[in-house]
Amino acid sequence: MSAAAPLEEVPESRRWWARAAFAAVLCAAAVPIAATSSGGAIVLLITCIGGVLVAVAATYWFLISRGFLRWCALGLAVLVPLVVLFLLIQAGLLWVVVVSVALIVLAVACARAALRERRADSAMIEHPAPTWRHPFLIMNPRSGGGKVVKFDLQRKAEELGAEVALLEGPGPVDVDALARHAVERGADLLGVAGGDGTQALVAGIAAEHDLPFLVISAGTRNHFALDLGLDREDPTGCLDALRDGVELHVDLGKINGRTFVNNSSFGVYAEVVQSPAYREDKAGTVLEMLPDLIKGAKGARLRARVDGATVDGPQAVLVSNGPYGSNDLAGLGRRTRLDRGALGAVAISAASTREAVGLLRRATKQGLIQRNAAEVVVDADVPEIPVGVDGEALLMSTPVRCTIEPRALRVVVPRHRPGVPPAQPALDLVRLRELAWGHRGAPPVTASASTPAAE
Structure with a gap:
């Protein structure tokens, strides 16, 4: 005891x-x-x-x-x-x-x-960074509107002793093969200047070989870099980790064996981004497809199992690598830490006007479930469902299983960086009353991989 x-x-x-x-x-x-x-x-x-x-x-x-x-x-x-x-x-x-x-x-x-x-x-615990001899960085010149070229990242990285491979050419480049070949040649640090999807792919390889991983915020949104406390506006500062860095040991999400660093989405959003018309007319495609998706006339009927709890027929499910702030249900906000050892899971159901109004009350049984979990399994009445993984549209075989690998990735960050501000706390009236009048209730629940915490 x-x-x-x-x-x-x-x-x-x-x-x-x-x-x-x-x-x-x-x-x-x-x-x-x-x-x-x-x-x-x-x-x-x-x-x-x-x-x-x-x-x-x-x-x-x-x-x-x-x-x-x-x-x-x-x-x-x-x-x-x-x-x-x-x-x-x-x-x-x-x-x-x-x-x-x-x-x-x-x-x-x-x-x-x-x-x-x-x-x-x-704040996540900082560990001393090792000395490396052969850093290998993959850079996508097209990512983030051309940040690699705009900030002259290739030259600056090479001046710090890194080998740089550019993702350019008429056809697609096999990033997985490129990173694995670098490891075979003796690379002792892997890094990416690009979007979160590429970051996740190479991060999985770095974790597999227990190598340090460098995140360079040269993508469009850079949510992973943001939650590591890096500067999204100046990717040059990320290279400072090569000369004065520290290590953070962060969690990695897994979805059917594939790594994700931010989130995986199911349901309405995932169905919409699969449409060929989405890239040309985002707003129009969303408005055209939403009626059938929300009412269940189109798309698969989902069933999500969040540890021991089952949610039948949600319109949307979001599984994140670590819980987002309690007020952020769309996965567009902040995670104050990436080493909590738990997935964040949000399931939203609003198939009627009553349920839509019920979302205002954040009702856990009428429209919204928000929990931390060790495992989330999403099944459907079809063999494959669309899934958005770190912003990439994919098709995956059901059931889709999401798990967490606690502190599996060694991320190297600059010693001096903006940092992550504390998230806005949930308005817990019980806890607020204890603070106001000096009563002590049960200690706050800490999310862990073995103990899901309901909202």
């Missing part, structure tokens, strides 16, 4: 931030009551809530409809907030809403200040 966890040392400033959050909420509730009669306050509340619900429902109908009905829904989504605003102005209550909303915003800011993870807790 493990020893009991010591009482948590909570700075007094965090207690006062928590108390300020509760005080701001009480003031926000008191303003409409003080400014109007009790009946007027109820009418005001019903008007605002009703307007939000109708706008959300109309937006959902815009997504699942076509033709005239779609544009009617869009008009309703735009018109309802304007009508609510007009009614409040006519009743002379607009100032009440403005003050109450300002107090709610203040309450949220105070709550996040109280709950925010300490920077020391969000």
Whole structure:
């Protein structure tokens, strides 16, 4: 039996931030009551809530409809907030809403200040970097709008003693074979200046041979580089790791044996990006395909198993190499650490207007499941399903199995780099109350590969 966890040392400033959050909420509730009669306050509340619900429902109908009905829904989504605003102005209550909303915003800011993870807790452990003799870097001159050429990365890397292979020529280059051949010739460090898909492919080979891996942020989005604390705007700074670097031991995701460094997506997004028309007209293709995908008239019916829990028929599933911030469901935000030893899993179901509105409440049983897990298996009623892996559109045989390899990759980063800011914390009211009034509940759950943590 493990020893009991010591009482948590909570700075007094965090207690006062928590108390300020509760005080701001009480003031926000008191303003409409003080400014109007009790009946007027109820009418005001019903008007605002009703307007939000109708706008959300109309937006959902815009997504699942076509033709005239779609544009009617869009008009309703735009018109309802304007009508609510007009009614409040006519009743002379607009100032009440403005003050109450300002107090709610203040309450949220105070709550996040109280709950925010300490920077020391969000920093990955740094290890001494080894001395290498034969760094081998793969650079894609077309990636990121030509950053390799723009920042003269090839020349600068070669001046630091690296061998550089450019992905150029009339046909596609076998990156896997290129990296493996470099290892056979004695490369003792592998690196990539390119997109996250290429980064993931070479990272898997580096991990397989226990070699250090260098990430150079020369891609378009560079989410992996961002979550390593690197500068996405200046890939030249990444090369500083060759002369003054440290090692970070980070997790690697696996999907049917293939490595991914960011995320794998299933369902609506994966179906859309498979369309040949998507690259030419992204917005038009999405609007054309969404109605059938959301209503289940097109595409495979998915079934996701997140450790022991099963989700039947989700419209979208996102599996990430480490959990994203609790407020980021699309995988477009930040991961404060890449060494937590757990997958992040999000499954979204919104096959009806009621379920779409339910997403506003972040309901775990009516529309949204968000967990950390050791394994996610996505099955379907067809032998193959489209999957987006680090932004690349693929077809994979079902069932598709996603796992995590804790701290499998040795990433070399510059000693001096921007770093990763702490993520915005989830608004945990139980934890906030403990901070405000000094009660100590169960210690916060730490995600691990063996213990999934429900939201």
